[in-house]
Amino acid sequence: MQQMTDVNSLEHKARMAALKAVVVIGASTGGPTALSQILPKFPRDFPAAFIIVQHMQPGFIKLVARHIDSISELEIDEVQDARILLPGTALFTPVNCDVQIEKNAEASPPIYTLIVKEIGKSFDELHKRVDNAMMAAARQFGRRTIGIILTGVGNMGCAGMKEIHDQGGITIVQDGLSSVVFDMPKAAIEAGVVDEILPLWNIADRVIELVGEL
Numbered sequence: 001m002q003q004m005t006d007v008n009s010l011e012h013k014a015r016m017a018a019l020k021a022v023v024v025i026g027a028s029t030g031g032p033t034a035l036s037q038i039l040p041k042f043p044r045d046f047p048a049a050f051i052i053v054q055h056m057q058p059g060f061i062k063l064v065a066r067h068i069d070s071i072s073e074l075e076i077d078e079v080q081d082a083r084i085l086l087p088g089t090a091l092f093t094p095v096n097c098d099v100q101i102e103k104n105a106e107a108s109p110p111i112y113t114l115i116v117k118e119i120g121k122s123f124d125e126l127h128k129r130v131d132n133a134m135m136a137a138a139r140q141f142g143r144r145t146i147g148i149i150l151t152g153v154g155n156m157g158c159a160g161m162k163e164i165h166d167q168g169g170i171t172i173v174q175d176g177l178s179s180v181v182f183d184m185p186k187a188a189i190e191a192g193v194v195d196e197i198l199p200l201w202n203i204a205d206r207v208i209e210l211v212g213e214l
Contacts, residue, residue: 017109018087020214021048021144022137023207026130026160028055028152030180032064034200035150036071039090041204044073048146048211050090051099051114051137053130055156058095065092085112094118098129101136112140127156134160143168144214146207150200151179155187162193170210172196172203 027034031054039050054061062078068090069076076090077083083091085101093099097116104111119129130149134157138145147164149157151174161171171194173185178200188194198206 018045018047019049019085019109019112020087021146021211022051022085022112022141023048023146023148023211024051024053024130024134024137024160024164025148025150026053026055026134026152026157026184027150028154028156028181028184030151031056032067033180034174035064036068037200038150038204039068039074039076040072042072042074042088042208044075044088046074046208046211047087048207049085049087049112050074051085051133052090052092053099053133054092054095055127055129055152056095061092061095079114079116082113082115085114093129093133099133099136101140103140127154128159130157131160131163135163138163138167138169141169145169146210147171148203148207149173149184149188149194151181152184153181154183156184158188158191158193161188162191165193165195170195172198172206174203175199 065078074090078092098119100115102113134147145164147161165171173188173194175197176182
């Protein structure tokens, strides 16, 4: 679905004012299937924006985003350059890019823009994408940040979950039973940076509850 670009419209300002939280999701192996079960559960007017870092081969993110968009009420897309964070949107980050979040505090309400920046293809750079996205969100939104680690290989996301935890946000991981690969959730649990361990089918309902409490 196409996002509005007129930031001065009354409708756009109303949407920005309704932004209560940012949810950052990191996933690897099994992530597309997990995301296709989570994101369709959220209503179009859900007062949070999603930033999704799915580790996979280049060229497939857009296809995943289009598929989930076709079965969801949320506006779901892959970020190309920059996009304003709006409630009811879920933005996939490109495989070869890191993200930054810039805040225009002079605007009323404040405007938060997700900016993607191309990075190298080294192992270290690519495997810091989940952490960097979570850190960027936590530093702008503080306790209004929710970090989620889904099924996946490796230990991506531990540092990012720690930053969210330290800033007063909430951290959630998918449990072992419902994960295709439990490496990423397990690494975060062992690092002591996880608030809740949930089966895949309970994650969306819990996020709705948490955002409703803000």
